Amino acid sequence: xxxxxxxxxxxxxxxxxxKGLHRLEYRGYDSAGVALINEQGQLNVYKAKGKVAELxxxxxxxxxxxxxxxxxxxxxxxGEPNTxxxxxxxxxxxxxxxxxxxxxxxxxxxxxxxxxxxYTFKSDTxxxxxxxxxxYTQVNQxxxxxxxxxxxxxxxxxxxxxxxxxxxxxxxxxAARKGSPLVVGIGEDEYFLASDATPIVEYTDQVIYIExxxxxxxxxxxxxxxxKGIDITTINNVTKTPEIKRLELxxxxxxxxxxxxxMLKEIFEQPRTLTDxxxxxxxxxxxxxxxxxxxxNKDRFLNAKRIIITACGTSWHAGLIAMYAIEEFAQIPVEVxxxxxxxxxxxxxxxxxVVIAISQSGETADxxxxxxxxxxxxxxxxxxCNVVGASIPRISDSGxxxxxxxxxxxxxxxxxxxxxxxxxxxxxxxxxxxxTLTEEQFIRIVRELGQIPDKIERVLxxxxxxxxxxxxxxxxxxxxxxxxGYNYPVAMEGALKLKEISYIHAEGYxxxxxxxxxxxxxxxxxxxxVVAPHCGTYEKVVSNIQEIKARKGRVIAVVTxxxxxxxxxxxxxxxxxxxxxxxxPLLTVIPLQLLAYHIAVVKGCDVDQPRNLAKSVTVE
Numbered sequence: 372x373x374x375x376x377x378x379x380x381x382x383x384x385x386x387x388x389x390k391g392l393h394r395l396e397y398r399g400y401d402s403a404g405v406a407l408i409n410e411q412g413q414l415n416v417y418k419a420k421g422k423v424a425e426l427x428x429x430x431x432x433x434x435x436x437x438x439x440x441x442x443x444x445x446x447x448x449x450g451e452p453n454t455x456x457x458x459x460x461x462x463x464x465x466x467x468x469x470x471x472x473x474x475x476x477x478x479x480x481x482x483x484x485x486x487x488x489x490y491t492f493k494s495d496t497x498x499x500x501x502x503x504x505x506x507y508t509q510v511n512q513x514x515x516x517x518x519x520x521x522x523x524x525x526x527x528x529x530x531x532x533x534x535x536x537x538x539x540x541x542x543x544x545x546a547a548r549k550g551s552p553l554v555v556g557i558g559e560d561e562y563f564l565a566s567d568a569t570p571i572v573e574y575t576d577q578v579i580y581i582e583x584x585x586x587x588x589x590x591x592x593x594x595x596x597x598x599k600g601i602d603i604t605t606i607n608n609v610t611k612t613p614e615i616k617r618l619e620l621x622x623x624x625x626x627x628x629x630x631x632x633x634m635l636k637e638i639f640e641q642p643r644t645l646t647d648x649x650x651x652x653x654x655x656x657x658x659x660x661x662x663x664x665x666x667x668n669k670d671r672f673l674n675a676k677r678i679i680i681t682a683c684g685t686s687w688h689a690g691l692i693a694m695y696a697i698e699e700f701a702q703i704p705v706e707v708x709x710x711x712x713x714x715x716x717x718x719x720x721x722x723x724x725v726v727i728a729i730s731q732s733g734e735t736a737d738x739x740x741x742x743x744x745x746x747x748x749x750x751x752x753x754x755x756c757n758v759v760g761a762s763i764p765r766i767s768d769s770g771x772x773x774x775x776x777x778x779x780x781x782x783x784x785x786x787x788x789x790x791x792x793x794x795x796x797x798x799x800x801x802x803x804x805x806x807t808l809t810e811e812q813f814i815r816i817v818r819e820l821g822q823i824p825d826k827i828e829r830v831l832x833x834x835x836x837x838x839x840x841x842x843x844x845x846x847x848x849x850x851x852x853x854x855x856g857y858n859y860p861v862a863m864e865g866a867l868k869l870k871e872i873s874y875i876h877a878e879g880y881x882x883x884x885x886x887x888x889x890x891x892x893x894x895x896x897x898x899x900x901v902v903a904p905h906c907g908t909y910e911k912v913v914s915n916i917q918e919i920k921a922r923k924g925r926v927i928a929v930v931t932x933x934x935x936x937x938x939x940x941x942x943x944x945x946x947x948x949x950x951x952x953x954x955x956p957l958l959t960v961i962p963l964q965l966l967a968y969h970i971a972v973v974k975g976c977d978v979d980q981p982r983n984l985a986k987s988v989t990v991e
Contacts, residue, residue: 373444373471373472373473373551374391374395374400374444374472374565374566375395375441375470375472375532375534376441376442376443376566376570377440377470377534377544377546377562377563377564377565377589378438378562378564379438379439379543379544379561379590379591380438380439380558380591381438381560381561381591382438383435383436383437383438384407384437384439384440385407385435385436385440387563388405388407388440389405389423389426389427389442390573391442391563391565391570391571392423392426392442393423394570395444395567395569396422396423396980397633397779397780397979400446401421401447401452402418402420402421402445402447402457403421403422403423403425403426403442403443403444403445404416404418404419404442404443404445404458404459404470405417405418405426405435405440405441405442405459406440406441406442406470406536407434407436407437407439407440408538408541409437410436410437412538412539412541414465414467414536414538415433416459416468417430418454418457418458420452420454420457439536439541439542440536441459441468441470441536441564442459442470443457443458443459443472445457445458448474450494450495450496455493455495456494456495456496458470458496459536460496460498461493461502462502462503462505462506463490463491464506466506466538467502467506467535467536467537467538468502468535468536469498469502469533469535470533470534471497471498471531471532472532472551473529473530473533473549474497474529475498475501475527475531476528476529477526477528477529478501478529481500481501481504481526481527482503485500485503485504485507488507490503490507497529501527501533502535504523504526505523505535506519508522508523516535516537516540516543517586517588517602520533520535520545520547521605521606521607524549524586525606529550530549530551531547531549531550532546532549532553534546534564542590542591542592543588543589543590544564544588544589544590545586545587545588546564546581546587547581547584547585547586547587547606548581548582548585549584550583550736550762551734552566552567552732552734552761552762553566553580553581554567554568554578554580555578555579555587555613556577556578557578557601557615558574558577560591561574562601563575568618569777575618576617576618578615578616578618579613579616580616580765581603582611583762584607585603585604585605585611586603586604586606587602587603588601588602588603590602601613616760632968632972632978633979634782634979635968636780637778637784637785638785638831638961638965638968639831640775640776640785641784641785641788641827641831641961642824642825642831643824644774644785644788645785645792645824645957646824647774647775647776648773648774648775648789648792648793649792649820649821652796653817653820655818655820655821658814658818660799660803662771662796662797662800664769664770664771665769665797665801666800667769668751668753668768668769669804671725671751671768672725672800672801672804673804673805674723675703675751676703676704676721676724677703677704677706677721677725678703678704678705678726679705679706679707679713679718679720679725679726679727679745680693680706680708680726680727680728680729681707681709681713681726681728681729681738681741681742682707682709682710682728682730682735683709683710683737683738684867685731685786686729686730686755686783686787686790687709687729688787688861688863688864689729689755689787689790689794690707690727690729690794691707692791692794692795692857692861693707693794693795694706694707695953696795696798696799697794697797697798700798700801700802700808700812700953701798701805701807701808702807708741709737710728710737710738710740710741713741713744714737714740714741720744720745720748720750722748722749722750724745724750725750725753726741726751726752727754727755727794728754728755729754729755729790729794730754730755730756730763731756731757731758731778731786732757732758732761733757733761733762733763733764734758734761734763735763738763739762739763742754742763743766746766751768752767752768752769753767753769753770753771754771755770755793756770756772757773757778757786759772771797773786773790773792773793775789779979780978781872781979781980781984782872782967784868787864787960788827788957788960791956791957792820792823792957795820795953796820799817815951816951816954819950819951819954820954822950823950823954823958826948826950827958827961829948830945830948830958830962831961831965833945833962833965837962837965838965838969840927840943841969841970842969844927845970845973847875847897848876848896849877849897850866850869850875850876850877850878850899850900851878851880851885851889851892851897851898851899851900852866852877852878852900852901852902852963853879853881853885853899853902854879854881854901854902854903854912855881855882855911856906856952857953857956858956858959859879859880859881861902861960861963862879862880862881863879864963865902865963865964865966867879868964868967869966869967869970869971872968872971872978872981873967873970873974873976874974874976874981875970882901882908882911882912882915883911890918890919893922893923894922894923895923895924895925897924897925898924898926899919899924899926899927900926900927900929900963901916901927901941902928902929902959903916903929903937904931904947904952904955904958904959905930905934905949906952916928916940916941917940926942927943927944927945927966928941928943928944929945929947929962929963930944930945930946930947931946931949932946932947933946933949934946945966947959947962
């Protein structure tokens with residue numbers, strides 16, 4: 372959600388900024404812009420509604436000179452998507468320009484005060500209020516830009532990641548963050564700034580992750596060593612020593628690798644990414660699982676009276692699957708909470724609770740706020756994240772990285788299956804240590820877990836057939852997805868994928884709940900996807916399918932290889948290999964990912980950047 376890129380150094384800034392914006396397109400946006408200080412000291416701001424390509428076309432005839440600049444992709448919050456509301460925003464005098472990711476909650480109060488001082492506003496954004504406030508502070512308190520930013524941010528309520536240019540100081544770039552990610556890349560006499568590492572990896576592997584309420588000054592010129600380099604303080608002017616980390620990311624991971632879309636690439640990467648996620652943790656030869664985050668905090672899990680899982684979207688579905696596994700294996704009560712609701716409903720949290728936060732990006736604003744609340748109540752925080760160094764793992768007590776590499780497609784695929792694997796491993800570890808899971812059960816599931824990547828490969832072999840029959844369903848305006856037990860969350864995840872990328876309304880239900888309302892919707896025009904592997908409640912799900920067919924519903928069924936009952940009554944079947952019931956979601960979700968993808972492609976939808984969606988929701 373929103374993307375920030377900045378550069379200061381010896382190279383021409385504009386090509387670096389534009390390439391960086393393209394790298395950030397996966398985050399979701401509706402407009403783009405760039406600000407540059409040229410060799411003559413002019414501050415030029417160019418903006419365009421739509422894609423980065425629209426901005427490039429607009430800039431073709433413009434002066435794009437300069438070795439310092441900032442750029443932005445905007446996902447609208449305050450004010451409709453248009454050129455005026457796009458970032459960067461000038462200050463009143465047009466001496467400053469700012470880009471901003473986040474929401475300034477008290478912007479209306481700040482704006483009213485500035486208007487009383489004679490300031491005028493061109494946009495409807497909260498961001499313009501912030502740049503006006505910085506300029507007002509700088510002028511009236513006679514301070515430098517960094518100090519003005521510190522003082523201005525002390526008045527701000529909300530979340531932000533910002534970068535500011537001052538045309539009277541063309542050798543300095545100021546940035547700050549609170550609640551929205553920001554990373555600095557360090558080159559040779561040059562610095563890069565971005566919302567995440569994807570625009571930086573091409574130029575350097577040395578990075579600094581900016582912490583909350585830190586302000587950073589980047590400069591490549593000056594009279595002394597103190598004037599050059601990187602300088603980090605808090606908004607209260609406490610000096611911070613930057614910690615430089617090595618970036619574990621390659622440029623090849625950010626390219627499609629011959630696939631038409633990142634989403635399809637990431638679906639097909641899952642055998643490898645799950646192998647990577649289990650590497651060093653699942654030892655099939657020794658029938659063991661080693662999770663350092665669990666081993667180092669074993670007592671907190673074994674003594675937990677309750678486990679609370681908090682997440683959003685796809686991660687919430689992974690949390691539901693974890694609830695089934697943890698309660699079955701460890702006999703600990705589990706509650707799964709939407710982070711956005713959990714943080715506001717005054718939840719009862721005890722010191723012997725374990726709170727598990729799940730977030731692909733590690734920057735999800737609601738999940739971050741939820742665990743901050745839980746931590747303040749004394750709960751133990753364990754996080755499942757993909758991005759090393761992100762905010763959520765940094766404030767957690769312990770955790771587990773999924774290690775699937777960058778996920779560029781907005782609709783999560785490989786991150787979901789890796790989250791399920793990580794949570795399953797955790798459930799197995801707790802159950803084994805508590806003695807609520809027998810040694811025989813533990814060994815059987817561990818061995819089967821090691822076979823999952825190969826079994827996913829077999830499911831992916833049906834891609835062409837799924838693509839062929841997916842064409843049949845592009846007419847549909849609604850879908851129902853049904854599943855039971857471990858596969859009820861899979862039904863909801865399949866419905867979410869279809870909604871996200873094809874814009875077809877879809878809902879996931881427990882199959883037994885169909886008779887409590889949804890059955891009224893069944894007709895020839897209502898496709899029904901049923902997740903029906905041969906385990907647990909299979910016979911009951913078969914009965915549900917028969918009820919659908921009796922009402923002329925069209926059924927797409929995901930079944931276990933060799934299925935005989937469902938195969939005779941469903942209109943289309945997709946087979947998955949036999950596995951342990953707790954691991955079936957890792958196989959049954961793959962056909963649903965492919966089905967959603969192919970329906971969206973045939974409909975001509977933008978699969979990797981679906982409308983109105985952002986990859987990482989870093990604002991409420």
